[in-house]
Amino acid sequence: MEYLTGRRALVTGAGGAIGRATSLTFAREGCRVAAVDISRDAVFETVGLVEEAGGEAVAIVADVADEAQVHAAVDTAVQAFGGLDAIFNNAGVMPHQDKSLLQADADLWDLIFNINIRGTVHVTKWATPHLVAAGAGSILNMSSFLAYLGCSNPQDAYTASKGAIAAMTRALAVQLGPQHVRVNALAPGPIATAHVEAFFSEPEERAIRLARYPLGRFGTVQDVAELACFLSSEASSWLTGQVVVLDGGASINYV
Ligand SMILES: NC(=O)c1ccc[n+]([C@@H]2O[C@H](COP(=O)([O-])OP(=O)(O)OC[C@H]3O[C@@H](n4cnc5c(N)ncnc54)[C@H](O)[C@@H]3O)[C@@H](O)[C@H]2O)c1
Helix, strand or coil: CCCCCCCEEEEECCCCHHHHHHHHHHHHCCCEEEEEECCHHHHHHHHHHHHHCCCCEEEEECCCCCHHHHHHHHHHHHHHHCCCCEEEECCCCCCCCCCCHHHCCHHHHHHHHHHHHHHHHHHHHHHHHHHHHHCCEEEEEECCHHHHCCCCCCCHHHHHHHHHHHHHHHHHHHHHHHHCEEEEEEEECCECCHHHHHHCCCHHHHHHHHCCCCCCCCECHHHHHHHHHHHHCHHHCCCCCCEEEECCCHHHCCC
């Protein structure tokens, strides 16, 4: 038995590193995937990979920060699959210009909040009635372990956005539990994507960071995808309102 047999999921940021790995893993587990991304090329590439692997997916180009586009994207997914059982609010940005709030650039804060938070709000708002109708819905949000930690290399707008996601996850879990929709979030530490590799490109900086990881490595996109799969499936049917930290033990290691 696959984890997600017969389920239908909408994944945002599906053209990106984690979104692509998750779309492929969802499809591997028997799920049909509505792959949403602002990048046309990236999302069509993801759908091509899912189909090559024998899965079923549709590509939907939309900007999650734009509510009208999100509404249309959800409608397209529902028309394609006849409903929706799960959403993964994964789309997010982490611009390198994001530093301390003491040097806050209002436009940068707006950009990050519009995508990371409003994007999550828009998708959740328009998809939730379909999840309720499906009867065993799952909402999975993307937070970060930074929601729980201060960092000597600050990314304050990003950090604040991920803290808000964690808070919204708990708030919504209480509201939607009685309607059989579970709401959880992932809070990963650094995942070895191109973006993160660029962030830790200085070998010294990288070594300082890795010394804090009891498991001795950054995460992989597959580490995230497998947990996303479990949390979106009925195998986790008594789990809601949780922000699950996956960070190789970094946040429990006092050094
Ligand atoms: N990579 C990490 O180390 C890490 C750690 C913790 C949390 N996260 C979170 O995981 C999520 C995915 O990260 P990733 O590393 O795969 O990043 P990524 O940049 O590879 O993928 C993000 C995807 O989101 C898409 N996107 C950006 N803005 C969008 C918009 N307005 N509308 C629709 N799609 C949009 C991009 O086109 C891209 O395909 C993000 O929310 C990120 O904050 C990542």
